[in-house]
Amino acid sequence: MSGWIIKGLKSGVVSTHYPDGGENAQGVSPGLPSPAGGVGVDTPIGRCPTSALKAKDGGAALDKFRCVHCHRCDRNVEPTIPWDSSYEWAEKRGKTPELPKAFQRSTHIRVLDAGDCGACLNEMKLLNNPFYNMHRLGFFITPTPRQADLLVVLGPVADHMKTALLKAYEAMPAPKKVMSVGTCSATGGVFEDGFMTSTKLEDIIPVDVVVPGCPPPPLAILHGLLLVTGREDEIRSDATARPAADSSGKEAGDA
Amino acid sequence: MPNDTIIFASIFGGCALGALLATVLKGKAMRVAWAGFGCLASIAMLALGVGGVFAESARHIPLWTVPHVGPVSFSVDHLSGFFLIVTALVAIPAMIFAAATTSDEKARKTPLAPLSLVLLASVALVILAADVFLFIVAWEVMSILIYLLACGGPKERPGYLMLAVGETGTLAVLVALLLLGSHAGSLSFQAIQASSAGLSATLVEVVFALTFLGFGVKAGLIPLNFWLPEAYTAIPSPIMPFVAGATLNLGLYGIMRSNMYFLPTTFAGPGVCMLLVGAVTALIGILYATIADDFKTLLAHSSIENAGIITTAFGAGMIFLSAGHKAAAAMALIAALYHLLNHSIFKTLLFMGAGTLERSANTRSLDEMGGLLKRMPWTGLFVLVGALSISAMPPFNGFVSEWLTIESLLRSVELSSMGLKMVFVAAGAAIMLTAGLAVTCFVRAFAMSFLGISRSEKAANASETNRAALSTMAAVAVICFVLGVVPTFAIPALDRVVAPVAGASGSTALVPTFFHPDTDKLPKKFTAEFHDLGAQIGKDAIPARGMVVMHRGGKKNPVVFAMSTPYMFVMLVVLLAALVLIVRLATKNRKVSRRPRWDGGVRRFLPEMTYTATGFAQPVRVLFEAIFRPKVSDRRESIAQHFRMSIQRKREEIHLIDRLILYPLAKATKAVAAVFAKMHNGRINAYAVYALLALIIFLAIAAAL
Ligand code: SF4
Numbered sequence: 001m002s003g004w005i006i007k008g009l010k011s012g013v014v015s016t017h018y019p020d021g022g023e024n025a026q027g028v029s030p031g032l033p034s035p036a037g038g039v040g041v042d043t044p045i046g047r048c049p050t051s052a053l054k055a056k057d058g059g060a061a062l063d064k065f066r067c068v069h070c071h072r073c074d075r076n077v078e079p080t081i082p083w084d085s086s087y088e089w090a091e092k093r094g095k096t097p098e099l100p101k102a103f104q105r106s107t108h109i110r111v112l113d114a115g116d117c118g119a120c121l122n123e124m125k126l127l128n129n130p131f132y133n134m135h136r137l138g139f140f141i142t143p144t145p146r147q148a149d150l151l152v153v154l155g156p157v158a159d160h161m162k163t164a165l166l167k168a169y170e171a172m173p174a175p176k177k178v179m180s181v182g183t184c185s186a187t188g189g190v191f192e193d194g195f196m197t198s199t200k201l202e203d204i205i206p207v208d209v210v211v212p213g214c215p216p217p218p219l220a221i222l223h224g225l226l227l228v229t230g231r232e233d234e235i236r237s238d239a240t241a242r243p244a245a246d247s248s249g250k251e252a253g254d255a
Numbered sequence: 256m257p258n259d260t261i262i263f264a265s266i267f268g269g270c271a272l273g274a275l276l277a278t279v280l281k282g283k284a285m286r287v288a289w290a291g292f293g294c295l296a297s298i299a300m301l302a303l304g305v306g307g308v309f310a311e312s313a314r315h316i317p318l319w320t321v322p323h324v325g326p327v328s329f330s331v332d333h334l335s336g337f338f339l340i341v342t343a344l345v346a347i348p349a350m351i352f353a354a355a356t357t358s359d360e361k362a363r364k365t366p367l368a369p370l371s372l373v374l375l376a377s378v379a380l381v382i383l384a385a386d387v388f389l390f391i392v393a394w395e396v397m398s399i400l401i402y403l404l405a406c407g408g409p410k411e412r413p414g415y416l417m418l419a420v421g422e423t424g425t426l427a428v429l430v431a432l433l434l435l436g437s438h439a440g441s442l443s444f445q446a447i448q449a450s451s452a453g454l455s456a457t458l459v460e461v462v463f464a465l466t467f468l469g470f471g472v473k474a475g476l477i478p479l480n481f482w483l484p485e486a487y488t489a490i491p492s493p494i495m496p497f498v499a500g501a502t503l504n505l506g507l508y509g510i511m512r513s514n515m516y517f518l519p520t521t522f523a524g525p526g527v528c529m530l531l532v533g534a535v536t537a538l539i540g541i542l543y544a545t546i547a548d549d550f551k552t553l554l555a556h557s558s559i560e561n562a563g564i565i566t567t568a569f570g571a572g573m574i575f576l577s578a579g580h581k582a583a584a585a586m587a588l589i590a591a592l593y594h595l596l597n598h599s600i601f602k603t604l605l606f607m608g609a610g611t612l613e614r615s616a617n618t619r620s621l622d623e624m625g626g627l628l629k630r631m632p633w634t635g636l637f638v639l640v641g642a643l644s645i646s647a648m649p650p651f652n653g654f655v656s657e658w659l660t661i662e663s664l665l666r667s668v669e670l671s672s673m674g675l676k677m678v679f680v681a682a683g684a685a686i687m688l689t690a691g692l693a694v695t696c697f698v699r700a701f702a703m704s705f706l707g708i709s710r711s712e713k714a715a716n717a718s719e720t721n722r723a724a725l726s727t728m729a730a731v732a733v734i735c736f737v738l739g740v741v742p743t744f745a746i747p748a749l750d751r752v753v754a755p756v757a758g759a760s761g762s763t764a765l766v767p768t769f770f771h772p773d774t775d776k777l778p779k780k781f782t783a784e785f786h787d788l789g790a791q792i793g794k795d796a797i798p799a800r801g802m803v804v805m806h807r808g809g810k811k812n813p814v815v816f817a818m819s820t821p822y823m824f825v826m827l828v829v830l831l832a833a834l835v836l837i838v839r840l841a842t843k844n845r846k847v848s849r850r851p852r853w854d855g856g857v858r859r860f861l862p863e864m865t866y867t868a869t870g871f872a873q874p875v876r877v878l879f880e881a882i883f884r885p886k887v888s889d890r891r892e893s894i895a896q897h898f899r900m901s902i903q904r905k906r907e908e909i910h911l912i913d914r915l916i917l918y919p920l921a922k923a924t925k926a927v928a929a930v931f932a933k934m935h936n937g938r939i940n941a942y943a944v945y946a947l948l949a950l951i952i953f954l955a956i957a958a959a960l
Binding site (some may be wrong): 006145148163164165167168170171174 | 639675848850851853854855858
């Protein structure tokens with residue numbers, strides 16, 4: 001009966017140190033082609049299926065809100081494109097006021113699947129597991145928007161989910177925040193010109209934070225959550241990271 | 256006495272004249288005659304009843320002598336006085352309600368007014384009858400009138416069923432009363448009562464079994480209560496409040512009359528039987544009430560439940576009496592009578608509400624109602640009062656009587672027999688479970704009809720009923736409230752009814768010894784306040800009777816239980832007001848924003864998507880699956896065996912009694928009939944043989960004699 005208690009005590013703390021330190025366990029991020037490393041002139045821009053790569057200054061620039069980590073740009077190219085295996089991709093948008101102090105450390109989230117393929121939802125779900133454990137940071141999932149402070153939208157907002165999205169946003173009491181998770185809800189992603197989507201999330205309701213990635217790894221979502229609740233100062237990625245094996249991140253996104 | 260003449264003339268003459276006028280007149284005049292003469296008769300009954308309860312001894316009024324039968328007479332004693340009061344309290348508002356809600360068309364189709372007035376007179380006759388002949392005649396008249404009322408509906412089955420089962424009961428009662436009469440050598444109740452002490456144990460058992468079974472039919476006790484839900488739904492709703500409030504009582508009247516007066520109170524057997532049957536009836540009744548979809552069926556099952564509770568309390572009283580615990584007996588009997596009174600009142604109210612709902616929303620199905628509070632606020636308020644009363648919530652009357660019932664069941668610790676104690680424990684557990692389920696049942700009944708959104712077109716177009724009907728409901732609701740807040744006024748009157756039988760006053764005997772007026776440890780002025788069950792604490796503050804109901808246990812558990820509904824009511828008001836005030840203050844600076852309801856984000860929100868009555872009862876269905884034993888059958892439709900198009904699930908609940916008793920009985924009867932059917936083979940020579948055989952047998956018998 002008490003076997004699981006003893007096992008639990010033996011294994012100690014397995015949760016990630018993030019945001020107290022960086023996390024470099026293997027496979028925590030699929031990574032992005034790094035523009036900082038300089039995407040070469042001979043980068044095959046045309047290969048990119050989502051037009052994430054654009055010609056710029058004779059080289060190429062990456063729109064990280066479009067990249068789906070497919071590695072097509074990276075295949076059989078010399079020299080290889082530098083790959084950034086970080087995960088702090090979220091960016092703030094909009095100028096809605098910060099959440100009041102009382103809500104920042106206890107935030108209730110309504111997750112709205114607006115037609116996602118299941119990948120983002122899966123990563124969202126991982127935040128509940130012992131490794132990412134978002135409860136330790138005061139994030140909770142709630143089924144009803146009436147109790148939610150934050151609306152997390154996944155997927156390209158299919159036409160059929162638009163009503164539901166608007167209703168959920170309407171039903172939330174102020175102060176409320178919206179976070180867009182995944183390439184699809186940021187730009188439409190691979191569904192951009194699809195027959196069942198007409199516009200991206202930011203055109204429908206005001207968005208506060210956008211998390212790119214297809215799907216964004218749990219840590220990227222966690223980063224977004226910290227940004228959207230105004231808790232950037234808690235993130236200390238520069239602190240000592242947990243020692244881990246070399247993370248290439250490549251295997252996660254290998255097509 | 257001229258007084259009696261006037262009263263009896265008002266009761267029976269009033270009903271007859273009213274019935275006559277109501278047949279002749281039409282429209283408004285008919286209504287006025289109906290309500291007016293109904294009220295006149297009821298008020299006369301009230302006067303007679305009050306006189307009976309407060310008189311020192313029973314009053315016998317010989318009428319005339321019927322050839323071959325003997326003298327017939329009326330009598331008014333404490334018990335019949337009490338039942339007259341209950342009937343009158345129910346009849347006054349119920350008759351006005353009936354007159355106010357019967358449509359002209361309905362009145363033309365069924366002669367509701369004359370039937371109901373004659374029914375009122377027959378109820379009075381049953382209560383007043385003081386000999387077997389008159390009693391049985393009155394009983395039969397009443398049964399036939401209810402049958403006629405039940406036949407007014409579209410179906411014939413409920414009426415026939417009721418009559419068939421009812422006649423079985425009447426026969427049993429008749430046999431029992433004749434047995435008693437032959438023992439006493441007279442058919443008058445007075446003689447039967449006088450000779451009760453000399454009954455042999457076997458005769459007591461037989462008479463008890465027959466009367467309990469026979470009167471139990473009318474009271475709705477198991478096993479012969481399956482007619483009740485069907486008949487209650489078939490009887491037209493204007494007259495239903497009266498039928499529910501007044502006629503179910505008569506079964507209990509019969510049980511009480513025979514056990515308190517006709518049979519010696521020295522045997523524990525009848526009490527144990529009543530206790531157990533009552534508890535089981537209560538539990539089964541409330542279980543089926545909780546899952547019923549039809550509002551009237553729900554109320555019918557709840558009547559069964561309440562009859563069970565009353566019988567339990569009464570049985571407990573009889574057990575205490577046989578064991579010599581007079582004070583406890585008095586208290587249990589008071590609880591039984593008080594619950595009977597309360598049940599009549601709130602069931603009348605609830606049936607008025609159900610009738611109004613049926614008329615306005617044009618449906619009886621709870622699944623099809625919803626959201627009616629917005630359209631029928633007053634009806635909603637009164638039904639809420641009824642629902643709170645019946646689920647034993649303070650400050651309404653159901654709370655007091657159920658509290659007294661459960662307290663008196665707890666007094667069983669004083670009994671010496673271990674077996675009896677176990678019986679009490681079982682019955683007490685069943686009654687408490689019943690009380691809990693009753694809350695579920697009536698939360699469901701009220702919420703599913705009045706709250707939420709309308710789940711059907713009919714409910715969405717409902718409108719409030721007329722003023723006269725509303726004011727009768729208001730009057731009954733007020734009675735519920737008054738009986739719940741100042742029970743200390745009613746209890747001494749009930750004490751007068753039970754004290755002669757119990758041999759002790761439930762009031763005085765139950766005051767804690769250290770407060771007893773005879774004690775010299777406390778100042779006389781102080782102890783003077785404690786001289787009955789309604790202890791007079793606070794007499795100086797409020798110039799009325801005492802406001803605390805208190806009683807103590809016996810030597811073995813000298814605990815004092817006290818309850819004060821008036822103070823509780825005051826506290827409730829104060830606390831609620833304080834709560835409202837605090838919330839107001841705390842949220843004074845709060846901004847309120849209103850948004851549409853959260854419906855899960857569906858495109859079109861349909862009423863059927865909300866919680867239905869069936870859904871609300873599902874937990875109870877699942878918990879008590881072992882009792883309900885539903886028959887679930889699935890029908891699957893598929894194309895080419897692989898592509899499932901639909902699954903239809905049908906769920907059928909056959910009532911426990913039907914399943915365990917009636918169906919096997921019917922099967923056995925059919926099997927016997929099948930054997931006899933073989934004799935009817937249609938061959939003429941076979942019939943000739945039968946005739947010949949019959950002749951030979953006859954001749955043989957004749958020769959032998
Ligand atoms: S990884 Fe794929 S999606 Fe991302 S930039 Fe390269 S080609 Fe485009």
